[in-house]
Amino acid sequence: MFTTPRIENTPASPKRRGWASRSTRLTAVVAAAAIASLLSACATGTAGAADDGAEFPEAGSTIEWIVPSAAGAGNDILARIMAPAMGEDLGVNIKVVNKEGGNQVIGLNALASAKPDGLTLGFTNIPSIFGRYLDPSKQAGFDRESFAPVGSFALNDIVIGVNKDSPYTSTQELFDAVKASPGTITVGTDSRAGDDHVNLRTLEKELGLEFNIVHYNSGADKIAALVSGEVDFALGGVSSFIGQAKSGEINVLSVLSDVPSPFFPDVTTLNEQGFEVAPMSNNFAVSVPAGTPAAAVAALEAALQAATEDPDxxxxxxxxxxxxxxxxxxxxxxxxxxxxxxxKPIIAELIAGE
Structure with a gap:
């Protein structure tokens, strides 16, 4: 297990939580039910409107975990890690269902419009979901109020990587080239107005840079472009880069976090390299449709937490x-x-400038 200290990106707790004992489980469920009831009320205007008091989940039921990307992609891999552990805890089968397309909008639409009975959940990763519904061109049928959060089980640090044959062996060399020839050094993103795009715009503003940003349809397409040399560099989550980095196809130059990544312990952070930028990371968050009964949300939250804390x-x-x-x-x-x-204002600026 990694021992690198983390600063948890949550208003309620500044440090990563430790392991919870099973003896605290009942208290957690009760507290979660009360919180979920409040969240449900905020999302729908009525607290627990669909809650008829029945035990959740019923024996023999199946819960669907909607993944808004292709089988084998990062989200899919994580769902297939979490689903069996959650299912065992709940005593039901959790089936992973891939609904890819439209820069994840198809899958997210399916989640938002599903029956709010607790039998459908899915990824609503933060901040990547913002580019799906804050960009009018994507015609999303949902927004933040369409969902009720269940919890977040992992973080994904952001890194900058280049092709193994890149002339740039450090972030300093890369950014010097960008400053020497503004608007010509190409960088790939996983979507227009997505988290990659927002993070790159933040770097441009904070560091006085100008990139030539190239949008792709997915993280996999972005990485493929980087490996082939189609773009000069790419920015994104560790989980997207780690396979090609291990195989030697990609060199990671820096980590945009407050501490080095445990996956690349020899790679220093952007701040340590002399570039002052706020830490960037993604939260793998899970939600259900708004209006899901509080008791169901609480049960799912407790199961998600138990899975997150399982050593395997x-x-x-x-x-x-x-x-x-x-x-x-x-x-x-x-x-x-x-x-x-x-x-939101950054995405509005990006859209207005294109």
Whole structure:
């Protein structure tokens, strides 16, 4: 297990939580139910309107975990790690269902429009989801109020990487080239107005840079372009880079975090390299449709937390290039609202400038 200290990106708790004992489980469920009831009320205007008091989940039921990307992609891998552990805890089968397309909008639409009975959940990763519904061109049928958070189980640090044959052996060399020839050094993103795009715009503003930004349809397409030499560099989550970095096809130049990544311990952070930028990371958050009964949300939250704290799951998440890090539903809701408020004007600026 990684021992690198992390600063948890949650308003309620400044440090990563430790392991929770099973004896605290009942208290957690009760507290989660109360919080979920409040979240449900905020999302729908009525607390627990669909809750008829029946036990959740019913024996023999199947829960669908919607993944808005292709089988084998990062989100899919993580869902297939988490789903069996959650299913075992709940005593039901959790089936992973891939609904890819439209820069994840198809899958997210399916999640938002699903029956709010607790039998459908899915990824609503922060901040990547913002580019899906804050960009009018994507014609999303959802927004933040379409969902009720269940929790977040892992973090994905952001890194900058180049092709193995790149002339740039350091971030300093890369950024010097950008400053010497503004608007010509190419960088790939996983979507227009997505988190990569927002993070790159933040770097441009904070460091006085101008990139030639090239948008792709997915993280996999972005990485393929980097490996082939189609773009000069790329920015994104560790989990997207780690496979090609291990194989030697990509060199990671810096980590945009407050501490070095446990996956690349020899790579220093951007701040350590002399570039002062606020840390960037992604939260792998899970939500259900707004209006889902509070008791169902609480049961799912408790199961998600238990899975996050399972040693076998922790090892699998780390092997997939993520840092296991539990954040409860209430904190995810607060984080979502706060980061949407800071990201929204950046996305509006990006759209207006294209």
């Amino acid at each position: 799951v922790v090892a699998a998440l780390e092997n997939a290039g993520t840092v296991p890090n539990w954040m409860p539903a209430a904190d995810v809701a607060t984080l979502w609202e706060e980061r949407e408020a800071t990201t």
